Amino acid sequence: MVIIVEKNTKKHIFKKAKSFEGKTKDEKNTNNSGKLTKSLNRNITIFQSSFSNDDTVIFRKFQNQYSDKIKCCIIIIEGMTDIEHINRRVIEPLQNQVFQRPKSSVNLVDEVQNKVLPVNDVRQSTRLNEMIKAVCYGDTVLLLDGCDVALIISSRGWESRPISEPESGKVVRGPREGFTESIIKNVSLIRRKIKNPNLKFKLMELGKQTHTAICITYIEGIALDSILTELEQRLNRIDIDGILDSGYVQELIQDEPLSPFPTVGSSERPDVVVAKMLEGRVAIIVDGSPFVLTVPHILVESIQINEDYYNHFLFGSFNRFLRAASAIATISIPAVYLAIVTYHQEMIPTQLLISISASLEGVPLPTSLSLIIMMLIFDILREAGTRMPTAIGQAVNIVGTLVLGQAAVDAHLVSSPVIIVTAISGITTFMHPTMIESVVILRLVLIIAASFLGIYGYLIGVILILLHLLSIRSFGVPYMMGLTRLEEHDGQDSWIRAPWWSMTLRPKIIGARNQIRQTSRHNR
Amino acid sequence: MMTIKKSITVLLLISMIFTLTSCWNYKEVNQLNIVVGAAIDKGESNNYMLTVELIHVKGNADVNVSSEVMSIEGDTLLDAVRRFNSITGKRAYWAHIRVVIVCEDIASEDLSRVLGFFVEDAETRSDVFIVISRECKAKDILNADLFMENVVAETINRSLKNSKVLSEFQQASTFSVSKELKTNKKSVTIPTISLLPMDDKKATFINGTAIFKDNKLTAFIDGSETKTMLFLKNDIESGVIVTKYNDRNITLEILDNTTRIKTRIDNDVMTVNVLVDTQAAINEVERDIDFSDIDIIKDIEKLSEIQLVESMEGVIDKAKHYGTDIFGFTQKLYENHPKKFRQIENLGEVEFRNINVDISVKVRILNSGEVSKL
Amino acid sequence: MIRERITDKEATCLLILFLLGSSILVGIGVRAKNDAWLAGILGVVFFIPFALIYARIQSIFHGRDIFEITILLYGKVFGRILIIIFSWYSFHLGALVLRNFCEFVHVESFPETPLIVITLCFITINIAAARSGIEVIARIATFCLPVVIILFLLMEILSISTMDFNNIKPILGNGFSKVADVGFSSFSFPFAESVILLGVFYTLKKRESAVKVYMKGVLAAGIVLITLTLVNIFVLGNMIEDYYFPSYASFSFIKVGDFIQRMEGTIAISYVLTSFIKSSICLFVACKGIAAVFNLNHYKFIVIQTGLIMAYFSLILYDNIEEMVDWFQNIYQFYAIPFQIIFPLFIWVCAEIRNRSEKRDQSGKGKKGV
Structure with a gap:
């Protein structure tokens, strides 16, 4: 993998990241007053005590070659900083340039900031906390002898992954770039697509220990204020020590934490996120996670895939329909099979009944139990396959297919129709990867329901699921929006994908602020 | 403590679902x-x-x-x-x-x-x-x-x-x-x-x-009487009619048949008109007959018509003898003239015997198999 | 609490499914044999003036539920008595529908499963629905209606090959009086049962939508029911009155080739959905009524209790299915008169008088002002 060093341009935006009140409190671990002194050596000691037992912190002392009086020290953390940049733009001018030490110490800082350092992002600071934090972020603190003011020079630059095609949601047609772990890159990926001053980025910081930067992105004039304020409220409410992935945030701002259905969307692809922002959604970028969250997230989005919009609309609609049908099939097929085979045998044609009866000969487990066990084994295989390296993953597959497919039937452990049902249900699961979590649970629930009241049990289960789906909301938007009411423009982008020239309006409620997507249909 | 209690309750409930239900109508x-x-x-x-x-x-x-x-x-x-x-x-x-x-x-x-x-x-x-x-x-x-x-x-x-x-x-x-x-x-x-x-x-x-x-x-x-009955019930789609022409057996295959039943009640007299219209093809002939001659075809049609009418009358007579309306004529009469039928029924005169049945049969030979001369 | 709102379309779906609930199961006007469809038409015709009355009540007091209206018109004491009567009917009807459906499941599919188990399973979804509120029920109705209609159309088309169109003859074979008699019973079951929806339609958005919803809903449900009755007559003929569940029986004759047969299990989906909607609405309205009688802040606290009592009540209603059928065919239409005819008339007349006098007052004031 190519590793590039990220340039420190545009990093000034992070200075604006407001730290939350109360979160800086635990940073007051130093036993001093929190102010610098005029002595360089004492200042260095203050910093050394703050960073005690941390050997990655570098204190580099040097002086100007023309004037002995100008002594400096830079404090950086190895690995977080763009060393080359500091060497060339900070140490070199300070060492080699001729400049006079002004009378007062404050002026020296100004002199250095204004005349010496060819760096775009430098600021002065007197607060120790701020400096320590800056060092932690990868910025450089420049201490000057005789000054109680230090300079913070932006120098963040750590090694990160280049933009590459994401593993999830592969496309045949469509952009192949994906988000990375770096929030800067992610922001630039979005900005590159929407070249418009209405695109807004709001920065925040979450995590008492990790200080993870997160960024709320939306298009002003399209996104609803109510959703924005609700989102900000929920984000402000978060009180957690660390955020390692956007999954943390996702779970913490969910509407229905107990529901198996996700009410916050996530994607690894800029085109998907931008398309959702254009419909009025708000995106949340979390530093360190290539998955960008979007809210509100409704059920239809689980069957909407970016490629639908890039292909011919008929093909897109057909794929959409297949996805919707398989979503229903994957949770229903095992339960319906179980219901019919164990309760409603009269519905099976005689020939089929005979062959099912034959396949059950000698199988000790009841159908319901064997179906549950097979579904569990399938889920185990799926889980094992995803975590394994590719080579071992194949071995898992072979074992799975051989052991479960052939041997289990030959050994009369399960009947062959159960294997077929499991396989169909399993394959259709992968039609909508974002739904796997909910599908796995619902499938089991429906199997259990069907195992004790047949098709009626299954229907009761389905009605309960529907009731749940209809009663939940995501940031005030009904979760089933677009699927129940098929009026005018609502149905254009749900069960089918209408041609682009006819989709003149944004989805209702989400895009309520500015409904017009196209003013006319003349481009038809 | 509460959570432990709660989880135990839930576990018990779930185990009850499995043990106490799911058996009544469950059959492998x-x-x-x-x-x-x-x-x-x-x-x-x-x-x-x-x-x-x-x-x-x-x-x-x-x-x-x-x-x-x-x-x-x-x-x-x-x-x-x-x-x-x-x-x-x-x-x-x-x-x-x-x-x-x-x-x-x-x-x-x-x-x-x-x-x-x-x-x-x-x-x-x-x-x-x-x-x-x-x-x-x-x-x-x-x-x-x-x-x-x-x-x-x-x-x-x-x-x-x-x-x-x-x-x-x-x-x-x-x-x-x-x-x-x-x-x-x-x-x-x-x-x-x-x-x-x-x-x-x-x-x-x-x-x-x-x-x-x-x-x-x-x-x-028997079978042939059943066939005649099916003719009268308009329930025939295919089958064969065997007729004799100059001592030779000719088999007509029924291609299509429609039987229309018209009912009439005049002065407490119930009449049923049966109009049979059969389309047939000549299928199996014992000896050579020239079917390009239209008159011969006509003759065969006539003969088979007469034969059909005779057999129908025979079956109707048999049914009348047993007093069983196997053709559903009474039902037809009731469906078409409910009020008059009721009156007669009240008089106690609804007997299959009292129903007059008029039969007219039309047989049309559409083709004669694959060759005109046999 | 946010005020619940349902659109006209949702309300229409709700009304159609409500009318179809359990009437598609036991059939309408089966006592008239092959004239059942005529009885159905008569039922719709009889009902239309009453539908207008129901709609009128709702549009005079737009945005208020029937309980508020009753208390407004008849004061706290007598109004509460009327509310008790209305809630009782809703509760009883819910139990009837529940029993009907559970009896169907019991007889046709699960003869060995105790009725109480089936009833408890079904009351669970009713309770869940009633607790989620009328908005959710309305939305689930828009979801269910296409499924129900498509299933019926499919079944009706597939059963064309098993139909005998002569079965419909003779029309009016048993005389008009019999049809009129049965027509009245099909007025009270299912059409006039929609009086219950007065407890639901306070959520309508516009004042004039009540009339539209009632007319559209009743006509649509009437068409579905009458078509279904015709299909039953064509397939079953004079046997129609011998079956407890005629449409289930008539769809059981469907055969497509050798492979697709015994399709009636599929139609059970429609029965579940319609009965579920109907009994959920009944439970919802009953709970609202009880909450109004006892001045409770919110009906949601009593849904579970009322639901369980309803389930138990549905179990003790009859001893067996014959009793149930007898009740539905011979007694119900008379039992329902006070709730379906007298109660709404009471409210309507009083409402009109009040409305007139208010208008007069207003116009009088207006004149003075000028």
Whole structure:
């Protein structure tokens, strides 16, 4: 993998990241007053005590070659900083340039900031906390002898992954770039697509220990204020020590934490996120996670895939329909099979009944139990396959297919129709990867329901699921929006994908602020 | 503490779902004995002797289907049905039954008692084919030898489904029979089945019709009479008519037939006009006849018309003799003239005998097979 | 609490499914045999004036539920008595529908399963629905209606081959008086049962939508029911009155080739959906009524209790299915008169008088002002 060093341009935006009140409190671990002194050596000691037992912190002392009086020290953390940049733009001018030490110490800082350092992002600071934090972020603190003011020079630059095609949601047609772990890159990926001053980025910081930067992105004039304020409220409410992935945030701002259905969307692809922002959604970028969250997230989005919009609309609609049908099939097929085979045998044609009866000969487990066990084994295989390296993953597959497919039937452990049902249900699961979590649970629930009241049990289960789906909301938007009411423009982008020239309006409620997507249909 | 208590409660509830429910109507397919055919005879000690044909499935990958026949007696049918459990150990499953065979003796006593079980029980479907065994026990039919099939009931089922090819017997299901029994304006007709000796084997053979008055079997008519009856009921699609022309047998294959029935009630006189319009093709001729001659065709048409009218009159006379309206004329009269019919009915004069039937037949020969001269 | 709102379309779906609930199961006007469809038409015709009355009540007091209206018109004491009567009817009807459906499941599919188990399973979804509120029920109705209609159309098309169109003859064979008699019973079951929806339609958005919803809903449900009755007659003929569940029986004859047969299990989906909607609405309205009688802040606290009592009540209603059928065919139409005819008339007349006098007052004031 190519590793590039990220340039420190545009990093000034992070200075604006407001730290939350109360979160800086635990940073007051130093036993001093929190102010610098005029002595360089004492200042260095203050910093050394703050960073005690941390050997990655570098204190580099040097002086100007023309004037002995100008002594400096830079404090950086190895690995977080763009060393080359500091060497060339900070140490070199300070060492080699001729400049006079002004009378007062404050002026020296100004002199250095204004005349010496060819760096775009430098600021002065007197607060120790701020400096320590800056060092932690990868910025450089420049201490000057005789000054109680230090300079913070932006120098963040750590090694990160280049933009590459994401593993999830592969496309045949469509952009192949994906988000990375770096929030800067992610922001630039979005900005590159929407070249418009209405695109807004709001920065925040979450995590008492990790200080993870997160960024709320939306298009002003399209996104609803109510959703924005609700989102900000929920984000402000978060009180957690660390955020390692956007999954943390996702779970913490969910509407229905107990529901198996996700009410916050996530994607690894800029085109998907931008398309959702254009419909009025708000995106949340979390530093360190290539998955960008979007809210509100409704059920239809689980069957909407970016490629639908890039292909011919008929093909897109057909794929959409297949996805919707398989979503229903994957949770229903095992339960319906179980219901019919164990309760409603009269519905099976005689020939089929005979062959099912034959396949059950000698199988000790009841159908319901064997179906549950097979579904569990399938889920185990799926889980094992995803975590394994590719080579071992194949071995898992072979074992799975051989052991479960052939041997289990030959050994009369399960009947062959159960294997077929499991396989169909399993394959259709992968039609909508974002739904796997909910599908796995619902499938089991429906199997259990069907195992004790047949098709009626299954229907009761389905009605309960529907009731749940209809009663939940995501940031005030009904979760089933677009699927129940098929009026005018609502149905254009749900069960089918209408041609682009006819989709003149944004989805209702989400895009309520500015409904017009196209003013006319003349481009038809 | 609360959470522990709660989780224990939930666990208990879930375990109760599994242990206390999920058993009443849960039945595994391989624990069922699939019944495909049933035969009902008079029992020796009890009322009924029920014989069933059960599907016997062997093998796991290569399914091997065969059938087994067994009999048991009972006071009622359900009584007998339940007794099977104690023989086979598995529950008899009636939802896939194909055919019910009722023996002559039971049919001549009371058919509706037998039908009750099949129509009322939720498990049995109500549109099962029903046949009457003639000159043998119903049980023997299920024990008949098999030709090219391995299930007797399936053989009977197939021949009944293809009844239109021959038109010498009709279809009757438990539902249609009980429906006709209820109207009491139409006599029930059920196909008859008998055993046909073939070398040293015995094959099932469906032919002819059993005629019921009210719910008692009164008479049988044979295959050709059945065909005539089907002509009158507008229930014929194909079949053959054999006529004689100059001492030669000519076979006409029926291509299409429409029978229109017009009813009239004038001054308490009920008249039924039957207009038969048959399209046929000449199919099998014994010796050469020149069919390019239109007059010959005309003659053949005439002859076959006369022949049809004669046979129809014969069947109607027979039906009138037994007092059974197997053609549904009375029902037609009631449907078309409910008020006048009621008046006559109140006078007690609705008898099949009193209905005048006028028949006019039109046979049209459309072609003569593949060649004009034979 | 946010005020619940349902659109006209949702309300229409709700009304259609409500009218179809359990009437598609036991059939309408089966006592008239092959004239049942005429009885159905008569039922719709009889009902239309009453539909207008129901709609009128709702549009005079737009945005208020029937309980507020009753208390407004008849004061706290007598109004509460009327509310008790109305809630009782809703409760009883819910139990009837529940029993009807559970009896169907019991007879046709699960003869060995105790009725109480089936009833408890079904009351669970009713309770869940009633607790989620009328908005959710309305949305689930828009979801269910296409399923129900498509299933019926499919079944009706497939059963064409099993139909005998002569079964419909003779028309009016048993005389008009019989049809009129049965027509009245099909007025009270299912059409006039929609009086219950007065407890639901306070959520309508516009004042004039009540009339539209009632007319559209009743006509649509009438068409569906009458078509279904015709299909039953064509398939079953004079046997129609022998079946407890005629449409289930008539769809059981469907055969497409050798493979697709015994399709009636599929139609059970429609029965579940319609009965579920109907009994959920009844439970919802009953709970609202009880909450109004006892001045409770919110009906949601009593849904579970009322639901369980309803389930138990449905179990003790009849001893067996014959009793149930007898009740539905012979007694119900008379039992329902006070709730379906007298109660709404009471409210309507009083409402009109009040409305007139208010208008007069207003116009009088207006004149003075000028």
